[in-house]
Amino acid sequence: MQSHFDLLQSELCKICKSLLRVKKLHALVIKSNLSEDPFYATQIIRQYAANGDVNYAHHVFDKTPTRSVYLWNSLIRAYAQAQRFRSAFSLFNNMLTTNTRPDNFTYACIVRACSENFDSAGLRLAHGRAIVSGLGSDSVCGSALVTAYSKFGLVNEAGGVFNGISEPDLVLWNSLISGYGYSGLCDKGMQTFNAMRRAGKKPDGYTIVGLLLNVADSSLLRIGHGIHGLSLKNGFDFNSHVVSLLVNMYSRCKCMTSAYKVFASIFQPDLVTWSALIAGYSLTGDYVKALLFFRELNMKGKKADTVLIASVLASIAQSANVGPGREIHGYVLRNGLGSDVMVSSALVDMYSKCGFLHSGTRVFELMPKQNIVSYNSIISGLGLHGCAFEAFRIFNKMLNKGVVPDESTFSSLLCACCHAGLVQDGRELFRRMKYEFDIEAKTEHYVYVVKLLGSAGELEEAYNLIQSLPEPVEEGILGALLSCCNSCENSDLAETIAHRLFESNPDNDVYRVMLSNIYASDGRWDDVKKVRDNITGGLRKLPGLSKIEGQFCK
Known part of the structure; x- marks a missing residue:
């Protein structure tokens, strides 16, 4: 019998490479009369889960009368990893009715499941239960909570969990830094990193990964260079995840020379x-x-x-x-x-x-x-080619199939109306978007509506629409109406719109050129000279080019 125990111990330390091997190992456990031992049952459940057979893992669980917290955790984790979240939550709720109390790993697993299932309400509930259980300040549970809250963009909640832990470990620091990165809060991410250094924590590869997430655009390139230097100094340039994110970071910052240098340094990207x-x-x-x-x-x-x-x-x-x-x-x-x-x-x-x-x-x-993305693609294409009525037909077909439109759908449809000059259809689409589908109009929607109305000579209606918007009105919307004033030769309204644009962006000479052209078409040459004299930049119109299969023709 002792030989069976020795064999079991050695086999359980290895990763089972196939489901057949797990079943052989399970048979050996049963033959050794150890199938009801929670330790061995836990190991078997983990191996079944690792090989994708969660149902048989649950069968082993049901056959084990004595259930330790590790046994419960193994099956909950198995369901969560298989993305069978409802089963994981149901099992967790069953656990709460037993004498076995969930530990920090149980709550960490449930929190991660809520995160992967995009269940913010479930996350808050799990957090509340963890606090009631006295595990709200636990580092393992806290790290999972910080990561999950950050994924939902709830960085204040993530920071609150972090601040409630007296001695956060490196994993917890990394989770908060990454959370700020995902939420685009670079300043807070760097402040947290500096606080971590002051606390005597030495960064690892995951810290560098979190910091790189904070570098979102080219305005932060200097910080990106500093993080790259830090990774080289600490020898993390061999970490595949770090190097991949360095390429990604330089690409986001449009610094492709540096991106390629990092890429070229990798042996097998x-x-x-x-x-x-x-x-x-x-x-x-x-x-x-x-x-x-x-x-x-x-x-x-x-x-x-x-x-x-x-x-x-x-x-x-x-x-x-x-x-x-x-x-x-x-x-x-x-x-x-x-x-x-x-x-x-x-x-x-x-x-x-x-x-x-x-x-x-x-x-x-x-x-x-076909989904909403594919429908939006074809509607946009039809609109760009002036096939507005065909775009409407596809839109109605989409609605009949139960596909719910989004803001991109209406943007494409309004664009189609602009190309075809369908003013009444555009008005109706704009109304349906807000009142029938409860979609809040964005800048691009207003731009298309203003262009549509202005091109049809309905400048007063377009101006009234702009007046109804909260201040400050986006430049693109005002610019669209100014462009229509140019085509309709309405210099009075053009003056009003142009001065609003000058107030918000005094250095943009494009609008001054547009206004001067409107004055010129109206014969107001003194006003043309005044506007032209105020142009500060050296605007220059480039000659047009046509491109056919890579060949340029003037």
């Missing part, structure tokens, strides 16, 4: 790092390099995921060069990705923006499943 570099080139408008690195990625035998393919297609759409787009479409079909909604929607958008609406429509029609 993973797909995430490749994606960060390619997305960076797309963001900076260097579509040639984005496509070049995508081709190199394929030549190295790496298979691009759907997110990367969608990013590359977005680059091609901006370049309006359909050749590489067809190449990517072929890659999608060869690799069986044509049924992916994200990829197909990006193809629809690419073809439409490259001028091949028929191809985009064909991709849309062949999609096995």
Whole structure:
């Protein structure tokens, strides 16, 4: 019998590589009359869960009469990892009715499950129960709470949990720093890092990751350089996650020279790092390099995921060069990705923006499943090509299928109305958006409505709409009306709008040029001279260029 115990101990220390091996190990436990021992039952449950068989893990749980907190935790974690959150919460509630009290790991698991299930109400409830259980100040539970609250953007709650822990460990510090990064609060993230250093905590790779999340745009590039230097100083430049985020950070900051240098220093960059570099080139408008690195990625035998393919297609759409787009479409079909909604929607958008609406429509029609993103892509494409009534038909079809429109849907529809000059339809869409679908109008919606009304000569109605908006009114909305005043030659209203724009942005000479053109069309040459004399910049109109398959023609 002792040999059985020795064998069990050695086997339980290894990771089971297959479900068959787990079952053999389970059979050995039963044969050794240890199946009711909570220790061995816990280990077997963990191995079944690791191999994706949660149902059999629950069967083992049911067959174990004596249930320790570790046994409960193992099955709750198994359900949470399998994203069967309802079962995890139900099991947790059953645990509360027994004599076994949840520990800090139980609450940490439930908190993470709430986070992954986007259940903020459940998170607050779990937090309350943890406090009642006396575990609200526990570092393990606290770290999970800080991370979860941060994921929901509730950084004040995350900070409150952190401040309630007397001696936070490095994991907890890292969680708060990352939380501020996810919420775009760079100043607080850096302040927390400095406080961590003053507390005598030495940063690790996860600290660097959290700090890099705080660098959101090029205005924070200097801080990004400092974090890069810190990672080099502490030897974290070999950490794959850190290096990947460095590439991502430099790409977000549009500093592609540094991004490529970091990328080139990696012996075998993973797909995430490749994606960060390619997305960076797309963001900076260097579509040639984005496509070049995508081709190199394929030549190295790496298979691009759907997110990367969608990013590359977005680059091609901006370049309006359909050749590489067809190449990517072929890659999608060869690799069986044509049924992916994200990829197909990006193809629809690419073809439409490259001028091949028929191809985009064909991709849309062949999609096995369509969601709001794909509907928005085809509606936008139809609107850009002046096919407003076809866009309305697709919109009605979408509603009949039970797909709920979002703000992007109405933005595309209003844009279609602008291209087709459908004033009454635009008014009705704007009304339905607010009162039927309860969607709050954003700046782009107001811009389209103002353009639509102004282009139709309804300048007074457009101005009254602007007057109804809370101050300060966005420049884009006022600029749209000023542009309409130009086409309608209404210098009086143009003066009123232009002066409001000058107050909000005195250095923008574009609006002065627009106003001077309006004065000129009205024959008010003295006013033209006054406006032109106030232009501070050296505005210069560039000659137009046409681009066909990479060749420029004047």
